[in-house]
Amino acid sequence: MFDDPDARVGADAAHLETCSECKANFQVIADDARAVATLLAVPDPRVDVDGAFARVMREPKAQPALGLRFPILRPARRPALALVAALATAAVVVVAFAAGGFFFQPTKVQAVPITLSDLQALSQLADYGTFNWTKEPQFQISPTAPEGDLQPPVVSKLPAGVSTTVTYGQMSQAVATFKFSAEKAAAAAAAQGKSLPKMPANMDGATLTITVGPAVGEVYGNLEQPSGASGNDINLPQLIVAKSISPTVTATQVSVTEIEDYIVQLPGISDELKKTIGAIGDPTKTLFIPVPVEYGTSKAVNVQGVDGVALGDNTGVGSAVVWIKGGHVWVVAGSIKQSDALDIANNLK
Template sequence: MMDPNIDRIMNTPDVQVDTERALSRIRERVERERIAPVISAPRAPRAPAVSLWVKGLAAAASVAIIAVLLTVSGVAETILTIFEPKQVVAVPITSSDFSGATGFAQYGTLVWSTPPQPIDVPDLATAERESGMKVLRATLPAGVNTTKARYGVMPRTTATFTFSAERTRASAARLQRTPPPMPANIDGAKLFITGGPGVVQFYGEATAPAGATGANPLSGMPMLIIAQGKGPVVQSDGVTVEQLQQYLLAQPGISPQLAAQIRAIKDPSSTLPIPIPVDVATSKNVTVQGVQGVFVGDSTGLGSAVIWSKDGLVYGVAGTLTEAQIMAVANSLH
């Protein structure tokens, strides 16, 4: 039997740990499993409602507005990168389409010269001043509370991605994979990425689904989100969309079906693909503001979104509203 002297039993000496090694281990795991960190929104000097902005973005993600936080492998989608979006197209994806595919980070280094830093603004006039763009106004459906309106501006964001064959080899080795070798003309090539500026409007507060009991899971989330902005524009210092497509779609982890869908995009340099996770959302083409857009509904019926591109800008309307209401809001923007 053990000595019941609890001090002696429990007061074991502390173990020696190698914190830096442990940190490397967790870094590798986060990269391998493409785990995104939760980032606190930067403090806005003008308004205290930053948390609402963050919740708004979370809500946008939750209705699959544009798979913002879906950790789809960046690999397949990156082919769209050398481009300026003029139209949008839905690309259905399943978890098996990108099983095992890891983050784009394994192909090189991304350096944010101007990281995304959303700020809260008190009204649409300030949003226009801060973003330098005309902000479209919507006719809101009955029941959407305008007294809880919030506005955010995402200033222009820029980043540079540099491909690295060496980094790719090292990442593949860690994953015990043998991907096709990176062509010499891609190794060291740079992509210059700019996104924004953009403006997001949040209205109302989502209510719990009918019949739900207990805490409202949507508490604090906006009922309606209207977003507009300059879509991501990517420039390359030499490598072409076709070269990148050929290389990236041959990577392990990209399903032939997904590769075929990407190749089928007629004009990859001007088409913004909207990844639709088919197990949680459905999509269809719709006409909105006179152009083709993608309507996305999540399978719970709680939320929907419509996304389109017009006159050099990308627009999205999302919320816990019906399809008819979302479309009416989208078409009312002026």
Template sequence: MNTTTRTCPDIGAWRAWLDHEDHPSSMAEHLQACPGCQRLVADLRDDAASVGHTLSVLAPTRLPSAAEVAVARERLETGRRPAAAAQPPTHTLEPIPMSVARISTPWRIAASGLAAALVLSLIIAFTPEGGAAAASFLAQFRSQQVTAVEVTPQSQAEIYRTLNALGNLGTIKTPGSDGKEVRPEAAARGAAEQARTVSLAEAGQEVGFSLKTPDQATLPAGFDATPKVRVMPPYQIRFTFDRNKARGYFQSTGHPEVNLPDRFDGATLVVSIPAAALLEYQNGSSKDALIVGQAGELVVDVEGGKVGLPEMRDFLLSMPGLPPLVVSQLKQIQNWNEVLPIPVPVDQVHWQSTTINGNQGLLLNDNSNVGSAAIWHAGGHLYGLAGSLKASDLMRVANTLR
């Protein structure tokens, strides 16, 4: 016998609820108390799973890599472009040029994986080893070291899905979003699109410290000794937990066992991404480029709420969909409050921890052996190099930054 009554939401309302469309907050409470609606929602979930399984045979065998996407986008842009566009005047907003998009795999990974790095940074910022961090849950995370976290194409996709799901647990906002919710990767893209061409001195003023340049004698043959300098503005991502919104989301996605305690309600994670300067050295006879990136430290704070640091860590690491192997790597990181995890796709990139310009860092080398990148921290600043050259040649340039 069907116990659904006229006071129950109809099937259309439940479909909208499962699709996370706007709905009264009372629907989640109604579902908990109504066996008839519980059966109806279960049937709708089964139907959706069946349809999803049927459609899955149409899916590609694998998703394109970040490098393949960059190449495809470049081909599309080249076909659309009737003629070469004139260089915009100094100080105007401009997109990152195609020569950067054509650079080797590690650099493209560093750009396309920014959102994944952010969510990993959020999680690592609340993953204390031992009980020392429990003394103050407002302890600040500052990116003073770097370490590699190995990811696969599947775990990359899972990280992105988990990052995007944060919007279902509360609100994500950035300055200039006019109060509207945004996705973290959209905020990152927005900052990159606001890159401006400036002088070296002006870029140093923007980032807050004097920029370093390599010894010109170490630059690859054919590269211009004078770099084109761009600066990207700082930006901030604020994520505020909403208990009722999170409860409804976990119920609608079949995870009623996941509970956001009342103490989390109103707590805000604040991720501050610093301004960054990019020095681009170009080869006039080819489209090869060498990029030198410099920025301050990424900082994560907690504001409001009544949640402690260990509780925040436990909840974030228990979120459905986060890859277990990634979580395991994060838990093994020592000095959690000063280590920035860098996602490294192990199917595309070889990596090693090494000394760069006298500091601990990461050296990345793509599987083609014609592209490499290096990332390290020194003196309160983050540095990165990437280019279409061998790792040994890149290291020679990196070690002369002064």
């Protein structure tokens, strides 16, 4: 209030002039603000931007995207669809590369802690074959709930501080294929000067068919740009809830075990990930959520009576809960406390 330009105008300003109680309160607030400002004051450091930029660019850039990209969305649509796209991307990537199988249809979720080096190692797989969309996902956003069989989840009660402004997002069902090629794998490895484990004969030419969505979601928060703001000033969503039909994968020629065995032999895969993959019981029933250990945390939780995963980012502000129930993958995510995310998840309908 002390330094809020909008707090002391009109009737409020007039009241402040005449009310001794409010005047005294204002004085306390102003004293606190001035004291804190004085104590926090430090001289602005002089910085060498060019030198700092050169140092940052010398750091290797990880490529966690695994080489798969959704069709480019117009920038204005990205924030509202971020989670749906992220969910679908994660599903495609994780399903295609971490699990595999003759027929994959997950009924539960499990977090898999991975390192950036694992991500880089796994990203090589994208070059070991050909990725194609059979049916590209279509995205739509609207200010009202979409009509159709798949209805967006209903949040019973929003935590304090979360905006009630809602934007709805939809993603159509998408189907993609990935065809392994021993020739492409060898060429990709040769280009990077690496030696590869030999691809099993039946894996060469094997095709994974991945089906994700449809998905629906709600984004809470005012996504409109504030008046007079530049293009970079769009608001971040505070809360996103989404559900998607569980993804499926079918595979020709190759078994789950063969894909797992091949993945653990790739150069760069950590011992921890090898152990985790080795400990997977029936990978055709579990959706694995990769959690980069450098950036996030995860723990197993019970959501609506089923096993779920609670995720948190290392900044301590963002959190998410993911679970599978009734043939749907459900996600609650946002810049909210993990306990709030879990509370919303347990009361989501």
